[in-house]
Amino acid sequence: MSMFMPIEASDRAAQIDTIFLALLIISLLISALVFGLIIGFGIRYRRASSADRGPMPEFFRREFEIGWTFATALLFLFLFWWAASVNIEVLVPPKDSYRVNVVAKQWMWKFQYPNGVRQIDTLRVPIDTPITLTLESQDVIHSFFVPAFRIKQDVVPGLRTETWFKATKLGTFKLLCAEYCGTDHSRMRGEVIVMRQKDFAEWLAARPEGDDLARRGAELFVSRGCSGCHAESSNVHAPRFPGLYGRRIPLADGRTAVADEAYIRDSMLQPNRDVAAGYRPIMPSYSGLLDDGEIESLTAYIRSLGTVGGAPAAPTAPPSGGAANAAEAAEAADPAGPTTRPTGGGR
Numbered sequence: 001m002s003m004f005m006p007i008e009a010s011d012r013a014a015q016i017d018t019i020f021l022a023l024l025i026i027s028l029l030i031s032a033l034v035f036g037l038i039i040g041f042g043i044r045y046r047r048a049s050s051a052d053r054g055p056m057p058e059f060f061r062r063e064f065e066i067g068w069t070f071a072t073a074l075l076f077l078f079l080f081w082w083a084a085s086v087n088i089e090v091l092v093p094p095k096d097s098y099r100v101n102v103v104a105k106q107w108m109w110k111f112q113y114p115n116g117v118r119q120i121d122t123l124r125v126p127i128d129t130p131i132t133l134t135l136e137s138q139d140v141i142h143s144f145f146v147p148a149f150r151i152k153q154d155v156v157p158g159l160r161t162e163t164w165f166k167a168t169k170l171g172t173f174k175l176l177c178a179e180y181c182g183t184d185h186s187r188m189r190g191e192v193i194v195m196r197q198k199d200f201a202e203w204l205a206a207r208p209e210g211d212d213l214a215r216r217g218a219e220l221f222v223s224r225g226c227s228g229c230h231a232e233s234s235n236v237h238a239p240r241f242p243g244l245y246g247r248r249i250p251l252a253d254g255r256t257a258v259a260d261e262a263y264i265r266d267s268m269l270q271p272n273r274d275v276a277a278g279y280r281p282i283m284p285s286y287s288g289l290l291d292d293g294e295i296e297s298l299t300a301y302i303r304s305l306g307t308v309g310g311a312p313a314a315p316t317a318p319p320s321g322g323a324a325n326a327a328e329a330a331e332a333a334d335p336a337g338p339t340t341r342p343t344g345g346g347r
């Protein structure tokens with residue numbers, strides 16, 4: 001089977017391929033029968049033949065007719081039941097499954113694990129474990145498609161959908177968006193990495209701070225030149241990021257703002273709109289220079305540096321997050337630090 005089909009890497013893939021193969025064989029047999037009869041009768045009753053053209057025997061007009069009608073009806077019912085039972089199974093995730101949140105947006109896949117670890121475009125899962133995905137879209141309809149798992153689930157804005165799978169092969173498999181979703185639809189690709197259960201547990205535990213977004217943000221902080229003004233070691237008079245997230249910021253015009261995601265985003269895109277009190281409006285606008293993913297990564301990085309009380313803002317962050325954040329903050333101050341770190345995910 002795998003000669004003709006994409007690799008089978010989940011238990012459902014095998015089920016679906018079996019159904020497909022059965023349908024193919026049944027269709028071939030019936031086609032052969034129909035064409036055989038057409039040709040056979042064509043020869044038998046050709047114009048020159050003297051074959052008997054009298055009335056059909058009673059048996060062919062009643063019993064035979066009823067027989068084949070019932071036989072095909074039963075065959076159809078059986079096929080319907082068989083295929084539907086597999087499709088229904090997809091709708092009901094097992095209770096003990098491991099849950100991962102998936103957020104689709106133009107044009108990326110964001111994954112969040114129960115302990116707060118986040119990844120972009122790379123989903124890591126343990127082998128032989130039921131994984132339930134909760135899918136949401138931030139903008140338009142996307143479709144989560146992993147051919148090797150035979151999974152294709154639409155992701156609809158305003159709706160939470162679920163799907164689940166159990167991977168049965170180690171390796172890296174393609175993830176695609178299967179619903180046209182705009183200019184870069186064709187680039188909305190990612191991968192699913194199936195790991196040994198032990199390796200997965202280690203990977204997950206090794207990054208309690210483990211936020212790939214924040215890691216990527218830490219790199220961008222340096223590579224996009226933010227660190228020139230905002231790093232602890234910079235001589236430029238600009239706000240420092242540790243403890244910024246969630247704080248009340250007095251603005252130059254007397255208003256105050258809360259440093260939430262929207263404020264941080266605006267600070268990058270329209271820095272002169274809300275200028276922090278006590279600073280000169282020298283920050284350049286990054287509008288058009290940073291894409292959405294980069295803005296989100298930078299925001300995650302700022303957030304990972306701690307909130308007002310020093311605690312990380314992410315409600316799902318693990319208890320050890322504080323210590324890790326301190327380490328990251330220290331690293332951010334050293335411009336060479338973040339760039340030399342391995343990143344794993346990202347695009």
Ligand code: HEC
Binds near residue numbers: 267268274
């Ligand atoms: C040329 C120096 C400079 C560079 C480069 C720069 N900033 Fe700024 N940034 C400032 C100054 C000065 C302020 C405070 C005045 C204001 O709010 O515009 C500021 C404010 C901010 C704020 C709001 C902080 C607060 O306390 O209100 C954020 C968030 C921010 N910058 C993020 C960034 C990011 C992310 C980058 C890199 C993509 C960056 N900045 C690059 C100088 C800079």
Ligand SMILES: [Cu+2]
Binds near residue numbers: 107142178179188
């Ligand atoms: Cu898409």
